[in-house]
Amino acid sequence: MSPSTATRRSSPIPEDFPVAIAAAKADLRARIGDYAGVFAAVEADMRAKVASIVAEREAGQPIWPVVQAQDIVDGTVPAATVAAIRKRGCAVVKQTFTRGRAEKWDAELVDYVEENHFDEKYQYLDDGVFGGLAAARPSIFPIYWSKPQMEAREDPTMAATRRFLNGFWKNESMGRVWFDPDRDTAYPDRVRRRAPGTTSSGLSAHTDSGSVERWLLPAYQQVFRHVFDGRFAEYDPWDGAFRTEVDEYASTVMCSAFRTFQGWTALSDMHPEDGVLHVIPIPEAMAYLLLRALQDDVDDTDLCGAANGESLPIDGRYHSVLLPALSPIPSVEPGDTVWWHGDMIHSVGPVTDQQGWGNVMYIPASPDCPKNADYARRCGEAFVAGVSPSDFAPEDYEVGWLGRPTVAELSDLGREQLGLG
Template sequence: MPLKIDDLPTAIRHAKRELRARLPNYRDVFAAVEADMNAQATHIAALRERGESVIPEIAFEDIAAQRVDAEHIALVKARGACVIRRVFDRKLAEQWDRDIADYVERNRLDAKLPHRAEDKYFGQLASSKPQIYGVYWSKPQVLARQSPALTQARVFLNRLWRAQSEGRVHFDPDRVPVYADRVRRRPPGSASLGLSAHCDGGSVERWIESNFRKVYRHVFSGHWRDYDPFDAAWRTDVEEIASPAVCSMFRTFQGWTALTRQGPGDGTLQLVPIANAMVYILLRALQDDVAEDDLCGAQPGRALSINPDYHAPLFRALSSIPTMDAGDTVFWHSDVIHAVEDAHRGTGYSNVMYIGALPSCAKNDAYLAKQRASFLEGKSPPDFPADDFEVDFEGRASADDLTALGRAQMGFDA
């Protein structure tokens, strides 16, 4: 159920008073958190400046053979992100890229883009033009989502979470529902901006909504070292403010699949690879230099912006992901700060399909029923602006393109 807040300034003032009353030493607690974040960010920056990778990398064949060692898993959980190499054959991914290009060109998508619904989700960010297109149902996207290999990779990621805690089972990690998302097609030398640093999956709700507070219970009680970003308790119960492009499903990881070779400088993804950075963000907003009706600039129904004026230590860790080949994937925890480089200085397209990792739970299963109707009609999924570009697109995927696994992931067999 979407969260509604009628008087946001009053709600913020009330939330701050309440949270500070529960944590009277909020200044001292934040000082300890800030020192920890400075140390983590400095370490990551030093690794990056030495030319070392700061995003863990895993070969898909190691996931398939169940031989990813404990050290790699611990690093993925500390950084909140990983690159999984060779999930798809490079030539297949490159063919998918050509097929998507043909799909959008044959159906004259560019002529429809000027008439698209206004999407204000990224509107508060200094950079907010990542060249993401409202295409969800091309055959390559549908085929990739239902792929057994990508499904196996996402089950691996789901299992990094604590699916059972606080006396409850939160989700089934082995069932992977589809969350239909868009594509990015970024030409070389493009003048458009990327995306400034932000988090998805909730903005002001994190301080105000009761289940979000339970997710971050250890943070708001001052026991922040006990906070586990991979504990799913109450995450499947949170209520978000409805807005186009706000994900109303629970994602264990956001992610994308590379359709072209791309690397740093090619307008690619950037991450702050600190899994518990949300601790800093949450407590920073309670400090005395932030106005009583402000949460460091957080706006309802928008991406949660990360601002150098408030969150400067985290920016030292902001790092571009390593070079990706077509068929590689990257995933980042749903609370991890991310951005997209402003400039694309490369020589080729920087193209991806957005496909995250999700588990089966009541929250996600409820969304599937609405999304399934959108798929059958070729409409934009419920979480996105209602452009409905694909309703008359030639070559759109249909139910006949779904495998048994694809049907289950779309909820047809529920």
């Protein structure tokens, strides 16, 4: 069995999803009690937060917190910035890498795919994740093991940035240690290269790392125990309890790791109008999504459109209260990194005749825990073989590619991140 097809940790799939959904909704409604009253209180809280974000954005105030990478390394991030990141659940880290280094990586990625004749070999595969951006030539390249990606993942400043972000999470609670915020594991992901002149409808608002699982799985019910107990005021979106025990249903969109933050590294200049990432900067908004699906105007077998094997959709029919808060990243330059809480609602804005390139490397924060270490070890096996990580479609383009780094070329941290020593 190749590493790309190795057995992944996943939860048993229900034989009948409509039946399972109806049963879960009945149990959760009974558990909450006055589920309509609890939801009304949460909705009022969301309306106030959304109104504040819209007012600040329209007044020209920044929505995304911005932090300097050197301040992270030096331990001198201003307290106000820390508070803003905790409030908004997202951040831009300026100059995680120098512009020159990021632009060099961008050019090296071009050389890597061209030297190995990727265009001639590429066959479009719609894995359901980025289909809205795909075309004959991809925007999302199923490339995982290039030298630029490996160098960025193991870079000391990147590691310090991820430790800083992990630190927003409570890693000890209920008498247990859930993860080690100071140790990295790898979650290898792809690259995006979106060419000048691109016209794209973008990606609609959604969340990752589980859709129907958030209501159906016992571990996720524990993650959101305060919400499902009707005690929203006690819900802490930064509490890591039980998140490392969630194993999603097997699909092409499952995530085998606990990511404190999703993230990407900019390889080109990008501006808010360039079809960039938008988020609803309210970490607590997941509570609204969970409770909205339990209301009486939603069919007993429906979870506001959530479907197994798909990202959790944010639908104007059910979630219109939240959508005005969608806010784009500020302008970024090569070497900046962009981060958002793993539960964060996000989208990709549409663009017509894009000006300049829109290139990124996807690199999240995934701290050490048994779940993440297990997946990282399997990614290490995939790296050695040059195949796709098992969370992604087994396209395996890089097998035998020239210029793919070897284990010996990795730093000690790079090997540790992949369970290779």
